[in-house]
Each structure stands twice: as C-alpha cells, then as structure tokens.
Amino acid sequence: MFGISSIILYLLLFVAVYVQIFFLITFIERRKETYRRQGKLNLKKYFSTTIIVACWNEEKTISGTIKSLLNLSYPKDKLKIFIVDDGSTDHTWKIMKKFEKYFQVKIFQKENGGKHTALNLALDYVDTELVGCLDADSFVDQYALERITSYFEDQETMAVSPSIIIHKPKGLIQITQEIEYYMAVFIKKMLGLIGGIYVTPGPFSIYRKKVFDTLGKFRPAYNTEDMEIAFRMQSNHYKINQCHDAYVYTVAPHSVRGLYKQRLRWIYGFLNNTIDYRKILFNPKYGNLSVFSIPAGVFSIIAFLYVFAMLVYNFLNFMINKLIQVNTVGVNLNFENLNYDLFFINTQSTALLIILTYFLIITSIVIGTRMYKGRFSVSVRIIYFIITYSLIAPFWLLRAVYNTIVKKQPSWR
Amino acid sequence: MNQKIDWKKYIIVFFITLFLFILGFFISNSINGQKLEQLKSIQDTIAIDILSSEIQFSLMGELSCKGLDDSLLSQELNELARKLEFSESNIDASSDEIISIRKYYSLLEIKDYLLMKQLSKRCDFKSDFVLYFYSNESNCGDCTRQGYVLTTLRKKYPTLRVYSFDYNLSLSPLQSLISIYKIQEDPLPALVINEELHTGFQSVETIESLISPELLETAEEDLEM
Numbered sequence: 217m218f219g220i221s222s223i224i225l226y227l228l229l230f231v232a233v234y235v236q237i238f239f240l241i242t243f244i245e246r247r248k249e250t251y252r253r254q255g256k257l258n259l260k261k262y263f264s265t266t267i268i269v270a271c272w273n274e275e276k277t278i279s280g281t282i283k284s285l286l287n288l289s290y291p292k293d294k295l296k297i298f299i300v301d302d303g304s305t306d307h308t309w310k311i312m313k314k315f316e317k318y319f320q321v322k323i324f325q326k327e328n329g330g331k332h333t334a335l336n337l338a339l340d341y342v343d344t345e346l347v348g349c350l351d352a353d354s355f356v357d358q359y360a361l362e363r364i365t366s367y368f369e370d371q372e373t374m375a376v377s378p379s380i381i382i383h384k385p386k387g388l389i390q391i392t393q394e395i396e397y398y399m400a401v402f403i404k405k406m407l408g409l410i411g412g413i414y415v416t417p418g419p420f421s422i423y424r425k426k427v428f429d430t431l432g433k434f435r436p437a438y439n440t441e442d443m444e445i446a447f448r449m450q451s452n453h454y455k456i457n458q459c460h461d462a463y464v465y466t467v468a469p470h471s472v473r474g475l476y477k478q479r480l481r482w483i484y485g486f487l488n489n490t491i492d493y494r495k496i497l498f499n500p501k502y503g504n505l506s507v508f509s510i511p512a513g514v515f516s517i518i519a520f521l522y523v524f525a526m527l528v529y530n531f532l533n534f535m536i537n538k539l540i541q542v543n544t545v546g547v548n549l550n551f552e553n554l555n556y557d558l559f560f561i562n563t564q565s566t567a568l569l570i571i572l573t574y575f576l577i578i579t580s581i582v583i584g585t586r587m588y589k590g591r592f593s594v595s596v597r598i599i600y601f602i603i604t605y606s607l608i609a610p611f612w613l614l615r616a617v618y619n620t621i622v623k624k625q626p627s628w629r
Numbered sequence: 630m631n632q633k634i635d636w637k638k639y640i641i642v643f644f645i646t647l648f649l650f651i652l653g654f655f656i657s658n659s660i661n662g663q664k665l666e667q668l669k670s671i672q673d674t675i676a677i678d679i680l681s682s683e684i685q686f687s688l689m690g691e692l693s694c695k696g697l698d699d700s701l702l703s704q705e706l707n708e709l710a711r712k713l714e715f716s717e718s719n720i721d722a723s724s725d726e727i728i729s730i731r732k733y734y735s736l737l738e739i740k741d742y743l744l745m746k747q748l749s750k751r752c753d754f755k756s757d758f759v760l761y762f763y764s765n766e767s768n769c770g771d772c773t774r775q776g777y778v779l780t781t782l783r784k785k786y787p788t789l790r791v792y793s794f795d796y797n798l799s800l801s802p803l804q805s806l807i808s809i810y811k812i813q814e815d816p817l818p819a820l821v822i823n824e825e826l827h828t829g830f831q832s833v834e835t836i837e838s839l840i841s842p843e844l845l846e847t848a849e850e851d852l853e854m
Contacts, residue, residue, distance in 0.1 A: 569653045572653060
C-alpha cells in the first residue's frame with residue numbers, strides 16, 4: 217500500500233507534528249510564565265553588569281546601538297558599557313570616541329581578529345556580576361536589561377537571552393524574517409522553559425561572569441561563538457533561560473545574498489557544534505536539550521531538504537510531462553479545467569497532514585506575535601514567509617550540509 | 630542543572646500526535662469513500678442509460694431511431710474516465726474497490742461500443758470508433774503520448790467515440806475483445822480505428838486521416854491554437 221517515499225514522508229510529518237504539539241503543550245502548561253510585564257520593574261537587586269559591544273565597520277549603526285544602551289532603564293552606577301573596535305577600516309572608531317565622555321563607557325581598539333577575540337579582550341576587564349554582549353547592529357529596548365536580570369534572582373540561572381525583533385523591516389526579505397523572528401519569540405521561550413536552549417544570541421544575551429571564569433572565554437567555533445558557549449554551558453549543566461519580554465531590535469539582511477550568507481553560517485555552526493558536542497545527543501543526563509531540542513533542529517534540516525527534493529522531483533516530472541504533451545499535440549490553451557469540480561481536490565491523508573503541519577506552524581507564529589505585540593492580526597506576510605523560506609532555505613541548508621561534509625567553513629560576511 | 634526529562638509529557642504528546650494522524654487517515658478515508666460512491670453513482674446512471682437505449686432499440690427495432698440520443702452518454706463516460714483516472718493516482722490504484730470500478734467501467738465501455746455500433750449501422754449515425762489499448766506497466770513508453778493525442782482528438786471532435794482499455798485488466802469480455810482484434814502485448818499502445826488495428830504510437834494527423842470526413846467537419850475550431 218505504501219512505498220518507501222510515502223513511509224519517509226509519513227515519518228517526517230509525524231515528527232514535525234510531534235515537535236509542534238510538544239511546544240503547544242508546553243505553552244498550555246506554563247502559560248503564566250509567558251505573560252508580558254508592563255513598564256518598569258522594581259527589582260529586589262540590581263546586579264552590576266557590563267555590556268560588551270564588539271564592532272567591525274559598523275559606522276552606520278554603532279551610534280544608535282550605544283545610545284540605546286545609555287537609555288536603558290537601569291541604575292547608571294550598576295552598568296558599564298565596553299565598546300571594542302575590532303580593526304574597523306571605516307569611521308567606527310571616530311564615532312566610538314564621541315561616547316568616551318560618558319563615565320559608563322570604556323572604549324578599546326585592536327587589530328582585526330574576529331568577533332570572539334574582541335569579546336575576549338573586553339572580558340579581561342570585566343569585574344561585574346553579570347556580563348552581556350550586544351551586536352553593533354542591534355538596539356535594546358529601554359526595559360530589556362532589568363527584565364533579563366530579574367531572571368538572575370534564580371541562583372541556578374547562568375545565562376538569559378532576549379526576544380529578538382527585526383528593526384524597521386522593509387522589503388520582502390526583511391518582512392519574511394520579521395515573521396520568522398515572531399515565531400522564534402514563541403519557540404525560544406518554550407525551549408527556555410524546558411531547558412533546551414542551544415544558542416545565546418549575540419544581540420544582548422547576558423551571562424553570569426562565573427560562566428567565563430569557570431568555563432573559559434569565547435571560542436572561534438565556526439563563527440558561531442554564541443552557539444558554542446551555549447553548548448559548552450549545557451554540557452556543564454549550566455541553566456540557560458529565555459526572557460521573552462526583553463526586546464532587542466536587530467538590523468536584518470535585506471538581500472537574498474545577505475540572508476543566505478548569514479543562514480549558511482548559522483546552520484554550518486549548528487551542525488558542527490552538534491558534532492563537537494555529540495556526547496550530549498540522546499544522553500538523558502543533559503535533559504530535554506539532548507532528546508528534544510538538538511534532535512528537533514537536526515530533524516528540521518533533514519525534513520526541509522527531503523520535502524524540497526520531493527517538490528523538485530514532482531515539478532520536474534510535471535514539466536517533463538508538459539514538454540511531452542506540447543511535443544505530441546502542440547500548445548493547447550483550453551481552459552475547460554478552470555470550471556473545477558471539488559472531486560479533483562487532493563484528499564490523500566498526506567495532503568491533510570501537510571495542511572495540519574502548516575496550521576501548527578502558523579499557530580506558532582500567531583502565539584509568538586501575540587507574545588510580542590499583545591495582539592495578532594491576520595497578515596499576508598505569513599504567506600510571504602512560508603513561500604520565500606520554502607524556496608530559498610533549502611539552498612543554505614544544502615550548502616551547510618555540503619560544507620560540513622567537506623569541512624569548508626563559510627566566511628562571516 | 631539541566632532540567633529532568635518529563636517522560637510522561639513525551640508519551641502524552643506521542644498519543645496526541647498519533648490521534649491527529651489517525652483522525653487525518655479517517656477524514657481522508659471517509660472523503661475518498663464518498664468519492665468512490667460518486668463514481669459508482671455515475672456508473673449506475675450510465676448503466677441505466679445504456680439499458681434504456683438497448684430496451685428502446687429492441688422495442689422499436691429498425692422502425693424508428695428517433696429519441697436515441699448518443700451525445701449525453703459519451704459525456705458521462707468521459708467524466709467517469711477523468712474521475713477514475715484521478716482516483717487511481719490519488720486514492721489507491723491497487724485497491725480492490727478501484728479495480729472493481731475500473732472493470733465495471735470497461736464493461737460499460739464495451740456495452741456502449743456494441744450498442745453504438747448497432748445504432749450507427751441501423752440508424753445511419755455517423756460515428757467513428759476508436760478502441761485504445763494501453764498498459765500502465767513500464768513496457769508502454771508511448772502510452773502517455775498516445776493518451777494526450779486521444780484527449781486532444783476527443784476535445785476536437787466531440788462525436789468521436791474513444792474507448793480506452795487497460796490491456797492487463799483481468800476481465801473476460803475485455804480479453805475476448807483483445808483476441809478478436811488480435812492485439813499483442815508488445816507493442817502497445819494499440820488502436821482499433823473503425824475495426825482496423827494499428828499498433829504503436831499514432832499521431833493526431835494519422836488518426837485524422839483514418840476517420841470519416843464527416844466527422845472532421847464537426848471539429849470545434851476554437852479549441853486548437
């Protein structure tokens with residue numbers, strides 16, 4: 217009754233639905249922990265904190281990034297801002313110098329050596345309880361830091377990540393990323409709740425200083441040092457949390473090429489960090505991360521590639537048949553089939569299960585959007601997101617898998 | 630510390646997913662069941678129409694051919710053919726139910742063919758008949774192309790009667806038809822055009838040269854570009 221390709225498709229659909237249901241059940245179970253806090257908090261304790269901004273040729277955004285840090289709703293004497301110029305060749309250093317007058321700001325300059333070297337240089341000077349990083353193309357919400365640091369009242373929490381939102385999205389590529397990032401608000405929160413986070417992103421993840429004192433500083437890690445540190449923490453049983461109502465706005469790639477390069481770096485980093493930390497995989501000692509988060513991440517790559525291969529195969533088949541038809545009987549522009557009979561709607565179980573999977577993905581987007589905006593309105597942007605990602609994501613996934621096999625590391629930019 | 634794994638949750642999620650899958654299969658089966666019922670109902674209508682024509686023909690003998698309309702029946706057979714073909718690729722071509730519908734459809738085709746042949750002789754209908762033998766096995770590389778040719782001709786000449794038969798269907802009247810016209814499995818496709826056997830792929834032009842000039846005049850000009 218079923219061919220091998222059908223069995224594989226059913227298995228992939230089963231796991232895809234399973235993962236989405238897992239998130240939904242977690243959401244229902246722990247819904248109270250996903251509410252948005254309003255305005256300023258009155259914390260019992262304000263931890264002393266240093267934020268490190270590593271920059272390389274960021275003259276367009278660095279000023280806004282530093283200003284957003286200076287505007288944080290956080291006691292001035294508890295916050296230090298370290299800006300590191302990693303050998304910029306534009307006017308970044310000149311702009312940084314203008315901020316030297318603020319007593320909280322300390323600036324550093326070094327030869328170009330990669331983001332992790334810039335972060336590590338600043339780490340040598342950190343003497344606060346908490347230390348965070350902020351990419352120089354990101355801007356923080358006024359309340360982001362106090363909301364994040366509130367999670368450190370739990371003594372076991374070692375790092376906390378914020379919700380990342382696209383800064384003023386324009387054009388199709390940024391708009392599709394906006395929807396993806398809303399979905400990530402929901403998914404990352406769920407991963408945080410089950411202890412399954414495997415990346416503490418560059419934009420405004422905050423760590424206890426103890427993390428670096430005990431586990432060491434950032435590593436090159438295939439240009440994904442923010443992923444490697446999370447893997448290292450998890451492998452040492454350090455708790456990572458997700459603060460869904462701390463918002464950081466990041467400038468997203470605006471071209472297909474830019475997005476492709478960014479994602480290639482991320483997926484390559486994910487695959488290679490997973491290989492490096494393979495001892496975690498399916499080892500229940502490491503909690504949900506080992507049996508759910510990382511396997512689900514690897515699975516999504518396999519599923520995406522398989523579905524893409526199937527689509528390409530079906531499309532080629534269709535085109536070959538059309539070509540044979542045109543060769544045999546010529547072009548026939550007869551539109552009688554427009555008068556469609558409901559009989560011809562595909563009602564195979566696979567078609568229904570694919571619809572169910574998309575429905576669950578859209579549910580994640582809706583919940584994520586509501587968690588950020590407090591409301592959700594139906595938007596055609598979801599369709600853009602699904603179509604655009606279905607068409608272009610397989611290319612960076614394929615390339616990342618290929619690069620992993622031939623051990624070729626993609627460049628940063 | 631890493632959180633402890635809540636295995637109970639994993640099992641609950643498994644059963645919820647399983648339930649959704651079973652529900653998906655159930656809905657799909659029930660809709661497909663309705664589709665098969667629709668096919669059967671079209672077949673019943675055709676069977677009644679053929680039977681009516683036969684009875685009417687027997688009653689009236691050669692005296693009158695009035696009221697024997699042949700156009701509606703061929704449309705119904707065409708609709709059934711399209712829906713059956715879709716069901717074979719979208720439901721399950723190997724299911725007993727679909728095979729049985731395919732057999733019944735083939736029987737109706739043969740019955741319609743015999744009746745129409747009689748009618749055309751006795752009532753002076755100008756009908757051309759094409760019997761098309763194909764195979765779904767890999768040994769018929771040209772069957773797809775031949776199918777396109779016949780679909781085009783059927784659209785172009787609505788009164789051309791094309792009856793298609795799966796060579797491998799185990800149905801005794803069909804096997805009789807195959808032996809009457811001495812059709813071999815190799816090469817397929819095989820076409821019997823107005824009682825004459827033509828093996829291998831036949832183009833639109835070749836078939837047009839074999840059908841009656843009266844039929845060619847009925848061509849719907851706007852169909853071809």
